[in-house]
Amino acid sequence: MAEEVVLLDFWPSPFAIRVRIALAEKGIQCEYKEEDLRNKSDLLLKMNPIHKKIPVLIHNGKPVCESLIQVQYIDEVWHDKSPLLPSDPYQRAIARFWAHFVDKKIYEIGTKIWTTKGEEQAAAKKEFIESLKLLEGELGDKPYFGGDNLGYVDVALLPFYSWFYAYEKCGNFTIEEECPKLIAWAKRCLQKESVAKSLPDQKKVYGFVLQLKKAFGIE
C-alpha cells in the first residue's frame, strides 16, 4: 500500500520545522499543506480537535499531534534510515530530557524576548543565554547533539536558530558573542540538505515577528 504522509504546516513554526527536518532526514515523501492560522482549515480542526494547532502529521489518514511526539513516531516507523534517537535506553533518556528542556526553556523564554520590554525582557535574555550555555555544555566536543550525525536534540533545537536573528533584533543583543559553539553547531547543521531546505530565512522570520508585534500591539 502506498504510504500517504501529510503535514499540516506553517512556515515559521519551530514545531513544524522539527517535523520537516525529520521527514527530510529520512527521505520521506510528504505533502505539505500550509495553514492560515487566522483561518484554520476544517482538516486541521478535525485532525487536532483538542489543541487546534499545527503541526499535525497525518499518516495514512491517522493524525499524530505534538512535534516531539511526531518526531519519535517518524523515527519508530521509518526506523531503517537515519535514526534520530540513540539505540541505548540511557542515551535515549538523556536525549528526551534535553529535548524537553528545549521545549520548556528555549521556546517560552525566546517568546518573552520579543514580547516584553525593560526588566522582564532583560531577565528573559539572561535566562535564554544561560539555557543556551547549558545546551552548549551538553553538546561538548561532539559535532552534533546526536554524536556523529543529527539526532533528536539537534532536530528539537535547530528550528529556533531561524528565530535567533529576530530575538537579537528585538532584544538588542548578540547570541554568537555568548554562545559561539552553538552558532558553529547550527551552521554545521545547515550544511546538511535536510536542514537547509527546512529552515526558513532568519530575516523573513524577523519580518513575521514584526508583523505579529504590530498585530498584537507589542512595541
Next chain:
Amino acid sequence: MAEEVKVFGAWGSPFSRRVELALKIKGVKYEYIEEDVYGNKSPLLLKYNPVHKKIPVFLHNGKPIAESLVIVEYIEETWKGNPILPEDPYEKAMARFWAKFVDEKCLPALWTAGFSPENERAKAAEEACECLKTLESALNGKRFFGGDTVGLVDIAANFIGYWLRLIQEATGHDLLSAEKFPALFKWSDEFVSCSVVKDSLPPRDKLLAFFKARFAGAAQTNASN
C-alpha cells in the same frame, strides 16, 4: 552484577510516585531516598539534577535521569515485563499525547482551580472541567487509559486518581465528581484500588493534612492581597 536502582523523591509528590509506580509494575527493587524539598536539598540531588534541582531523580547503576515521564519511559525500555506502552508506534504516539496533555494542561489547571482566590475560582474551575471532560473522552469505555492494565497515561494521571480527591476534600470544592464525569470518576476508583498502585500512594491522612494547611495558607494570602 547487582543492579543499583535508586529513586530520590518526596513523600507527597505525584511525580516521584509515578517513578515508584512504574518500578513496582515491573517488579524492580529499588532504594528510596526522601528529599527535603521545601527545606534543604541534598548535595547528591543537586549533583544528579544540576539543571532543574528537582525530584524525582532516578539512578541506575550510578547514572542519573531526571523528569518523571522521561524516567518512566526509560524504565519501560529497560525492564521488559508488564509493558506500560503499546508496541504499535501509532498507539504509542497516542499514549504519549495523552500523558503530555495530563502533565501540561490538566495538572496545572486542576492545581490552580484547587487553590485560586475566590474571585478567580469559577473561571479556573471551568478550565479544569474542560480538561477533565477531554480526558474522559480518552478513556473511551476502557477500564484504564492503558486498556486492561495500568499504562503510561494512567501513571501520568496519578494526581487525578488520588491527589485530586484529597484536594477536593480539603478545599470543599468538587471538580471531579461521579455526576459530572462518571467514566473518569470510576477510573480513579479502579486506579487507586490496584494493588500495585495502592502500595505506591502517600498516606491519606498526612496528605490531606498537607492540603488543608496549604488551602488555609492560600486563603490567607488571597485574603491579604
